[in-house]
Amino acid sequence: MSVLALEIGWGWMLAFKALVILLIVPLGALVLGYTFLLKMMSHMQSRLGPMDPGGFHGWFQLVGDGLKFLQKEDIIPEDADRRVFAFAPVIVVISTFLMFVVIPIGPVAIVANLDVGVFYALAVSSLSVIGVLMAGWSSANKFALMGALRAAGQLIAYELPLLLAVVGVVMQAGTMSLQGIVSAQQNGSIFGWSGIGNPFIFTQIIGFLLFMIAAQAELSQTPFDMPVAESELVAGYMVEYSGFRFLFFFIGEFGTATAFAALAATLFLGGWSLPGVHGLPAELLGPLVLFVKLMGVAFLMFWVRFTYPRLREDQLQAIAWKFLIPIALANIIVTAIIKVAF
Amino acid sequence: MAFKLPGLIGGLGITFKTMLQGAVTVQYPHEKEQPPARSRGVIALHEDNCTSCMLCSRACPDWCIYIEGHKEERPARREGGRPRAVNLLDRFDIDYALCMYCGICVEVCPFDALFWSPEYEYSEPNIASLLHNKDRLGEWFHTVPEVEPLEVGAAPVAKAKK
Numbered sequence: 257m258s259v260l261a262l263e264i265g266w267g268w269m270l271a272f273k274a275l276v277i278l279l280i281v282p283l284g285a286l287v288l289g290y291t292f293l294l295k296m297m298s299h300m301q302s303r304l305g306p307m308d309p310g311g312f313h314g315w316f317q318l319v320g321d322g323l324k325f326l327q328k329e330d331i332i333p334e335d336a337d338r339r340v341f342a343f344a345p346v347i348v349v350i351s352t353f354l355m356f357v358v359i360p361i362g363p364v365a366i367v368a369n370l371d372v373g374v375f376y377a378l379a380v381s382s383l384s385v386i387g388v389l390m391a392g393w394s395s396a397n398k399f400a401l402m403g404a405l406r407a408a409g410q411l412i413a414y415e416l417p418l419l420l421a422v423v424g425v426v427m428q429a430g431t432m433s434l435q436g437i438v439s440a441q442q443n444g445s446i447f448g449w450s451g452i453g454n455p456f457i458f459t460q461i462i463g464f465l466l467f468m469i470a471a472q473a474e475l476s477q478t479p480f481d482m483p484v485a486e487s488e489l490v491a492g493y494m495v496e497y498s499g500f501r502f503l504f505f506f507i508g509e510f511g512t513a514t515a516f517a518a519l520a521a522t523l524f525l526g527g528w529s530l531p532g533v534h535g536l537p538a539e540l541l542g543p544l545v546l547f548v549k550l551m552g553v554a555f556l557m558f559w560v561r562f563t564y565p566r567l568r569e570d571q572l573q574a575i576a577w578k579f580l581i582p583i584a585l586a587n588i589i590v591t592a593i594i595k596v597a598f
Numbered sequence: 599m600a601f602k603l604p605g606l607i608g609g610l611g612i613t614f615k616t617m618l619q620g621a622v623t624v625q626y627p628h629e630k631e632q633p634p635a636r637s638r639g640v641i642a643l644h645e646d647n648c649t650s651c652m653l654c655s656r657a658c659p660d661w662c663i664y665i666e667g668h669k670e671e672r673p674a675r676r677e678g679g680r681p682r683a684v685n686l687l688d689r690f691d692i693d694y695a696l697c698m699y700c701g702i703c704v705e706v707c708p709f710d711a712l713f714w715s716p717e718y719e720y721s722e723p724n725i726a727s728l729l730h731n732k733d734r735l736g737e738w739f740h741t742v743p744e745v746e747p748l749e750v751g752a753a754p755v756a757k758a759k760k
Contacts, residue, residue: 300613304623563613564606 284514347387362542403492420584
């Protein structure tokens with residue numbers, strides 16, 4: 257944080273970073289939930305969504321919902337494995353929090369600039385499947401168990417194309433650090449023209465599409481929402497949850513959507529960087545720029561979510577194993593050849 | 599797996615277009631919809647026309663019309679005639695908690711005493727308050743719209759046979 261000419265002890269720094277991360281997840285969940293789940297979906301269905309809470313276009317609706325969940329009774333079923341049941345939502349949310357650790361919002365504004373940033377982000381994002389499995393197994397409910405098993409199968413199947421889609425970006429940038437990937441895009445050039453840097457969405461458009469599809473499945477959003485399919489499994493692994501534990505799952509869902517949107521924006525759209533902006537202005541503009549890009553990516557995610565119907569379980573697996581993974585592998589090979597040739 | 603990309607993109611186009619078109623929602627307490635002229639909002643009573651013949655009450659499928667009346671003698675119309683007996687309405691209640699808005703009472707009334715009104719704002723916190731007495735039903739009569747003129751070229755209304 258020397259850019260801001262502030263010298264503060266590492267303890268305070270750590271506390272500050274932890275506070276930011278703790279705020280970013282619920283805030284991201286609120287912003288995405290309000291903008292897309294409440295408003296965009298409503299307008300795509302020719303309705304307005306909540307209009308009254310808070311006065312202006314119902315912006316307070318989700319906060320009110322959250323407060324409502326907090327004051328509800330914390331119900332644990334009699335046959336449930338109490339400790340596991342109580343702890344499962346926490347794991348889901350922790351995996352979301354951990355993802356934000358490596359996502360940069362400015363030249364130095366990052367909690368931990370790991371050398372293996374991408375690897376770490378994708379690894380912790382798959383932690384949530386453990387929470388989901390715990391929730392489904394400990395609920396002592398057949399719907400919850402079915403949902404959890406579906407979630408496990410789905411997340412394992414789509415973890416692979418997600419990783420393979422990112423490999424192209426990593427090869428092109430020559431680093432796994434997210435800061436390195438951002439600066440590679442900011443300082444890159446397209447055939448010698450460096451007017452807008454070199455956002456990897458142009459060269460890695462296939463990787464971007466694969467990443468978005470796989471992220472959609474990782475988030476278990478429609479068309480890949482079999483784990484929580486309302487018409488088949490009531491609410492899947494969340495079926496026995498109520499009150500603030502359900503709120504945890506909700507925050508986890510939309511917080512992870514925020515994290516994946518931020519990750520996609522960082523990997524493919526240049527993250528916090530604007531071409532030609534360096535130093536202090538980049539530091540100040542960074543969060544805003546990332547937010548705009550993040551919202552753009554999230555718009556794509558939720559647009560797909562509110563358009564398509566749900567796939568069947570076998571179709572889901574077929575798409576991952578027979579379609580996405582071969583394409584991702586071909587993408588890697590082509591990227592490698594071009595990287596070596598040029 | 600068949601190649602379904604054009605359909606998928608078309609679907610995205612439809613949702614995007616719908617999003618830009620604006621909502622059809624009417625923000626009810628703040629703005630009100632004008633119900634069509636012949637909508638079945640509430641049944642109004644024109645008390646002067648009612649002869650308490652009980653036809654509506656008997657036709658009502660869920661027995662939500664309560665009528666009580668008594669007879670009074672009135673002097674003869676012409677000299678040397680007999681005094682007439684007239685039905686007077688004591689009670690005419692419609693229980694809107696029961697009413698299913700079928701409109702059979704309006705159809706069956708031979709004296710044009712019952713009308714549909716498009717008014718719909720009469721919900722109550724207490725279910726007993728949904729029983730509208732004849733004064734309340736008479737107030738609704740002021741909201742009954744004029745009969746709309748027939749369309750050009752429509753068949754003339756059949757005159758009632760004398």
